[in-house]
Amino acid sequence: MLCANIMTLQDICQKVAGTHIASVWESLLGLYDQLDRNCQNFQNAFNVHCPSGCGTCCEHFIPELTEAEASLIAAYILFVKKTPELIDLLASVDEPGSQCPLYRADSDYHCIVYPARALVCRLFGACPSEDKYRKPVFRKCKYNVAMDTPIFVKAEDITLSNLDIATMNTYGLKLEMITSVSDTEPLPLAVVKAAQRLLFLMVYLDDGSNMPEPDTPAPIAS
Template sequence: MDSIGEICISFSGTYAGAGMEELAALYDLIEKQTSQFCNEFSIACGPGCGTCCEHFMPDITDLEARLVAAYLLLIKRDDRLIERLVEERDSTTGPCPLYRADSPYHCSVYPARPLICRLFGACANGDKQGNAIFRRCRYNLEETMPLALQLGPDVTVMQDYSYALRGIDSSGGDGEFLPKAILAQLEQLSFLIAMIETDRSNPDDTPTPQAS
């Protein structure tokens, strides 16, 4: 297994699978739109920069945490990452326990990374008048992105994506800091995966009754 699509298939028909496909579709849309936005306005992080991950701890929804937990259990299979989450269970300030300085993307779960990680430095915010505003990331000392952009109301902003996420997350909560949120989902999914694998390895072998 090596893709988010395969994770969605694995949990199809379960409570955990509810919303996963919609979340994956939302992430695909975000990747496409933020790439277009960054290309149009020449926005890019500095070479090798991962400073935002070092100084920030995301708060994420249950659905986001579930996808990351599934990625850790089914694709990464790295106990050290889970141990790091346990060590940072109560951390609220960063660095993110999934941060990897030696990775090109600086993230251990990059394909499953949460919403804020996809949008930070790559998306505009909305102002009180409903217009979009982009401001350079304060860590972008290389100045590889514009200082500020005043955009119109037709540009998709962070708030729009946040509303879309909450529209598909049935938990209805405001989110929890990343370590605690993922650990809670890891506990639930570990049990569910064990049940799924047991069902697959022990098919119903009840004999067919003989006709009388």
């Protein structure tokens, strides 16, 4: 039984299996998994890495999230971390500053929703973009002071590596197959709204009974 101690996002998906929201989360987690593996292969091949302890990108950035990305982060906060006070904190962010409200300098990876973080958070500084011919090229993040990380990796070298390497644009298109990428909102607002849509699931996840019927209309689409 998973109801007593739900530990991971995969457990949550299993718990509400057959619902639309579970299939959205599973699709997103599958995309993230593929992306993380491909980016790791790229980073290993070209010695691309962030300096230890750096989180400067999160200190100067608040991501715009799709509905699905926000929903996964809300699920992680509510059902995995079980910290609804974080939703209150996000709701109190009136005038978003330049720092992501989920950034903590003293936490693992500096992100308190790391396993659920959004697409752009996974791509930034770790994935090739495209040149004007739509070929993959990599430019080092301007905050990256790691001397052994190349400033630029040209398309020819990436292509010759024969690695299964996708670009940021490709991942954006893959995300669009899961959720609308034209209708995004800043992280605080998007996650608060997503959390409100997920509250009804708490009853199922708390006692494990009265599971929603398969193909229950999606809370995400309501």
